[in-house]
Amino acid sequence: MSRASDRKRPLVSAAPADPSRRQLLTAGLVAGAGAALTGLAVRPAVAAGDPAITEIQDWNRYLGDGVDARPYGTPSPFESKVVRRNVAWLTADPVSSVNFTPLHELDGIITPNGLCFERHHAGIAEVDPAMHRLMISGLVDKPLVFTMADLKRFPRENRVYFLECAANSGMEWRGAQLNGCQFTHGMVHCVVYTGVRLRLLLEEAGVKANGKWLLAEGADSSAMTRSIPMEKALDDCMVAFAMNGEALRPEQGYPLRLVVPGWEGNMWVKWLRRLEVGDMAWHHREETSKYTDLLANGKARRFTWVMDVKSVITSPSPQAPVTHGRGPLVISGLAWSGNGTISRVDVTTDGGRNWKTARLDGPSLPKALHRFYLDIDWDGSELLLQSRAIDADGFVQPTKDELRAARGENSIYHNNGIQTWYVKADGVVENVEVS
Numbered sequence: 001m002s003r004a005s006d007r008k009r010p011l012v013s014a015a016p017a018d019p020s021r022r023q024l025l026t027a028g029l030v031a032g033a034g035a036a037l038t039g040l041a042v043r044p045a046v047a048a049g050d051p052a053i054t055e056i057q058d059w060n061r062y063l064g065d066g067v068d069a070r071p072y073g074t075p076s077p078f079e080s081k082v083v084r085r086n087v088a089w090l091t092a093d094p095v096s097s098v099n100f101t102p103l104h105e106l107d108g109i110i111t112p113n114g115l116c117f118e119r120h121h122a123g124i125a126e127v128d129p130a131m132h133r134l135m136i137s138g139l140v141d142k143p144l145v146f147t148m149a150d151l152k153r154f155p156r157e158n159r160v161y162f163l164e165c166a167a168n169s170g171m172e173w174r175g176a177q178l179n180g181c182q183f184t185h186g187m188v189h190c191v192v193y194t195g196v197r198l199r200l201l202l203e204e205a206g207v208k209a210n211g212k213w214l215l216a217e218g219a220d221s222s223a224m225t226r227s228i229p230m231e232k233a234l235d236d237c238m239v240a241f242a243m244n245g246e247a248l249r250p251e252q253g254y255p256l257r258l259v260v261p262g263w264e265g266n267m268w269v270k271w272l273r274r275l276e277v278g279d280m281a282w283h284h285r286e287e288t289s290k291y292t293d294l295l296a297n298g299k300a301r302r303f304t305w306v307m308d309v310k311s312v313i314t315s316p317s318p319q320a321p322v323t324h325g326r327g328p329l330v331i332s333g334l335a336w337s338g339n340g341t342i343s344r345v346d347v348t349t350d351g352g353r354n355w356k357t358a359r360l361d362g363p364s365l366p367k368a369l370h371r372f373y374l375d376i377d378w379d380g381s382e383l384l385l386q387s388r389a390i391d392a393d394g395f396v397q398p399t400k401d402e403l404r405a406a407r408g409e410n411s412i413y414h415n416n417g418i419q420t421w422y423v424k425a426d427g428v429v430e431n432v433e434v435s
């Protein structure tokens with residue numbers, strides 16, 4: 001496997017955080033947070049003569065748009081900074097590239113459709129659904145071709161799943177690099193999928209006894225052929241035509257995508273047009289150098305499909321600094337595991353000396369994002385914030401040092417190490433590492 005030829009390897013341009021300062025942080029940090037609050041004493045900052053109270057605003061004076069003005073609603077113009085962003089130096093060309101979910105601006109567990117990160121190998125295919133077909137071929141009793149209308153006559157189901165690119169956090173393997181959870185962790189999204197259980201379609205075609213693998217292929221010009229073991233295909237995979245209640249977005253594979261719950265994003269083939277049943281993994285034929293994890297000794301891990309337990313604090317974070325000074329502070333973040341549900345998230349404010357159990361809030365669904373909070377009374381001193389997730393199978397999110405000890409620093413994929421945010425006294429937040 002040739003590393004230089006891997007298009008996903010980032011062209012590192014920024015220097016990692018200054019190691020001398022990192023030591024200083026570890027040595028000199030004073031625990032900055034008091035006990036978690038039960039009743040919050042938020043003292044609203046009301047100033048005498050506040051124009052928001054004393055002045056009549058335009059929206060109070062004039063009629064607004066009518067119900068015919070916005071047939072498809074979009075966010076308030078005041079939210080215009082909440083957008084997907086890319087990192088220009090990361091890839092040579094935006095057509096084969098990635099952008100990132102603005103995790104620091106979101107709450108709850110569902111990613112709005114227009115903010116789901118995009119990863120394309122050959123740009124967005126604009127597919128006419130009337131011309132779209134899904135073919136099931138290969139080692140089956142009865143090869144089948146479905147139209148979209150055919151697929152919508154199968155019993156359907158709704159499931160909430162996260163999708164994480166295996167390269168998420170891949171730029172952080174050698175040290176803190178990108179200043180914001182949008183960039184360090186934003187290759188993940190979580191939506192409600194509506195679709196048909198893949199098992200139903202495979203049963204319709206009748207998989208032969210030696211049919212052990214599926215080759216999934218997309219209709220875009222990259223085709224994005226991926227091999228999927230039959231046990232997974234028959235377990236919880238879906239072919240989905242809707243996300244968050246509406247048709248898939250073109251960016252996410254309209255009109256049809258494969259859903260491979262808990263497994264790395266590259267297998268979730270978009271614009272899905274063909275499923276070929278075979279007796280061996282296509283990996284063995286043509287893809288031996290892709291989606292492997294290169295170790296320090298030159299060997300590579302392969303077939304690392306499950307996305308490991310992981311979490312990140314989304315606020316405060318470098319793009320979401322603390323602007324209100326000391327007092328009550330909501331620490332909020334996301335946790336997820338490809339194994340199932342999250343059973344616990346611990347949060348530290350002092351770089352890992354003391355941990356508190358965060359409050360998981362909202363639905364706890366297997367292979368979906370989980371939202372956690374820790375409500376603290378910030379005394380205004382420096383914080384080193386970290387979160388550590390534990391999944392229902394007992395897997396504990398490792399530190400970055402533990403990961404590097406196990407895998408070296410040549411990897412791109414599967415970096416689920418604990419993230420550190422350095423909150424300064426003025427509320428500015430920076431991506432750092434502590435050891």
Ligand SMILES: Nc1nc2c(c(=O)[nH]1)N[C@H]1C(S)=C(S)[C@@H](COP(=O)(O)O)O[C@H]1N2
Binds near residue numbers: 270
């Ligand atoms: N047909 C097709 N499917 C694809 C891709 C692609 O380029 N073409 N990219 C894959 C990769 S690497 C990832 S991480 C996910 C990203 O899904 P998203 O764009 O919905 O975030 O789609 C996967 N499916």
Ligand SMILES: [Mo]
Binds near residue numbers: 119165166167265266
């Ligand atoms: Mo990916």
